[in-house]
Amino acid sequence: MYRIDLLPAEYGDAIWLEYGQGRRINRLLIDCGTAAVYPRIRERILALPEGQRHFELLLVTHVDLDHIGGALALLRDSASLGVSFGEIWFNGYMHLSPGGVVPAAADDTLGPLQGEELSDLIVAHGRQCWNAVVRGGALLVPEEGPLPQLSLPGGMRLTLLSPYQEQLDALRPAWEAACRKAGIVPGVATADDASRLEEDDAAPEDDDLLGDPDPEQLAARPYKADRARPNGSSIALLAEYGGRRALLTGDAFAEVLLASLARLPGNGGGRLAVDACKLSHHGSRGNTSSELVRALHCRDWLVSSNGKQFRHPDGEAIARVLRDGGGDVRLHFNYRSEFNEMWSSSALQRRHRYTASYPASDAGGIRLDLSRRRLR
Numbered sequence: 001m002y003r004i005d006l007l008p009a010e011y012g013d014a015i016w017l018e019y020g021q022g023r024r025i026n027r028l029l030i031d032c033g034t035a036a037v038y039p040r041i042r043e044r045i046l047a048l049p050e051g052q053r054h055f056e057l058l059l060v061t062h063v064d065l066d067h068i069g070g071a072l073a074l075l076r077d078s079a080s081l082g083v084s085f086g087e088i089w090f091n092g093y094m095h096l097s098p099g100g101v102v103p104a105a106a107d108d109t110l111g112p113l114q115g116e117e118l119s120d121l122i123v124a125h126g127r128q129c130w131n132a133v134v135r136g137g138a139l140l141v142p143e144e145g146p147l148p149q150l151s152l153p154g155g156m157r158l159t160l161l162s163p164y165q166e167q168l169d170a171l172r173p174a175w176e177a178a179c180r181k182a183g184i185v186p187g188v189a190t191a192d193d194a195s196r197l198e199e200d201d202a203a204p205e206d207d208d209l210l211g212d213p214d215p216e217q218l219a220a221r222p223y224k225a226d227r228a229r230p231n232g233s234s235i236a237l238l239a240e241y242g243g244r245r246a247l248l249t250g251d252a253f254a255e256v257l258l259a260s261l262a263r264l265p266g267n268g269g270g271r272l273a274v275d276a277c278k279l280s281h282h283g284s285r286g287n288t289s290s291e292l293v294r295a296l297h298c299r300d301w302l303v304s305s306n307g308k309q310f311r312h313p314d315g316e317a318i319a320r321v322l323r324d325g326g327g328d329v330r331l332h333f334n335y336r337s338e339f340n341e342m343w344s345s346s347a348l349q350r351r352h353r354y355t356a357s358y359p360a361s362d363a364g365g366i367r368l369d370l371s372r373r374r375l376r
């Protein structure tokens with residue numbers, strides 16, 4: 001069994017991933033949406049039998065509010081929930097400098113910029129589980145040599161695709177501002193602060209939301225790469241289990257993902273077969289290039305956003321998937337919103353040979369069961 005739930009995480013990500021055989025189920029939680037999303041995650045955890053509230057991994061991909069907000073609440077609440085984590089992966093301030101590691105002893109101070117709440121909470125949870133797989137160091141892709149591969153209990157293999165040191169270097173001077181924006185500096189939480197550091201999505205063009213969109217025209221618009229430094233620092237993974245692969249991108253840069261995919265063993269420059277790909281940065285036009293789509297052979301594309309704040313997904317990103325994805329694409333949206341419902345048009349689906357699925361209820365959330373999908 002290998003399934004991915006895109007929980008309703010407002011305009012962010014909260015990915016609940018399960019894999020295993022028979023009754024043995026292993027779990028991963030990747031990001032937790034904004035703080036407002038936490039009650040849904042809490043409810044889901046409380047629905048698990050008490051002895052099973054364990055995650056092999058909690059991964060917080062990067063410092064933006066729509067990924068980290070719910071994680072702060074979860075870690076504050078973890079004792080009362082009886083939830084445990086085998087590992088917690090998050091690149092903190094100390095990881096942005098080459099060679100930086102989690103201090104080994106309790107009397108080492110985290111430093112003036114390092115006392116941010118998430119770092120404190122992870123340490124309180126047990127510093128030994130923080131980036132434990134790399135002995136407390138940074139989760140990053142080296143410039144040369146094989147991509148880091150990390151195994152989790154139960155047979156899940158994760159290959160790291162982002163970030164590189166370059167993206168961590170870029171974030172270092174902006175870290176404090178990024179944390180403040182994300183509300184993770186205690187005392188200055190700004191959960192309703194819609195502005196984000198260097199959110200450089202240009203104001204959306206005045207798309208006509210009425211009538212069917214024109215994928216050819218949308219896909220032909222010029223591509224302008226995302227440069228937001230927190231997004232670039234996202235941890236992105238290829239998650240493989242039982243012969244199935246999912247590309248979990250956080251808000252990573254398309255160019256970084258492409259560079260790493262090209263380095264995968266056995267990837268001879270053709271399309272890399274993956275069973276599912278979560279569109280980076282909620283389907284923002286700056287994070288899904290035609291080149292990236294053409295580097296993959298993938299039918300199932302996941303989009304996590306309710307469209308609030310940043311009007312994601314952008315039509316350009318969806319259109320690139322339809323035009324360059326090789327046909328017979330299936331889109332999976334974890335909300336129905338005014339920014340994605342145009343893709344439900346059956347005429348459009350026939351013409352461009354794709355399907356689009358939406359949540360059964362207004363509450364949102366969608367599941368993709370990779371072990372039950374037809375082979376790619």
Ligand SMILES: [Zn+2]
Pocket residue numbers: 011012013064066067251281282
């Ligand atoms: Zn995001």
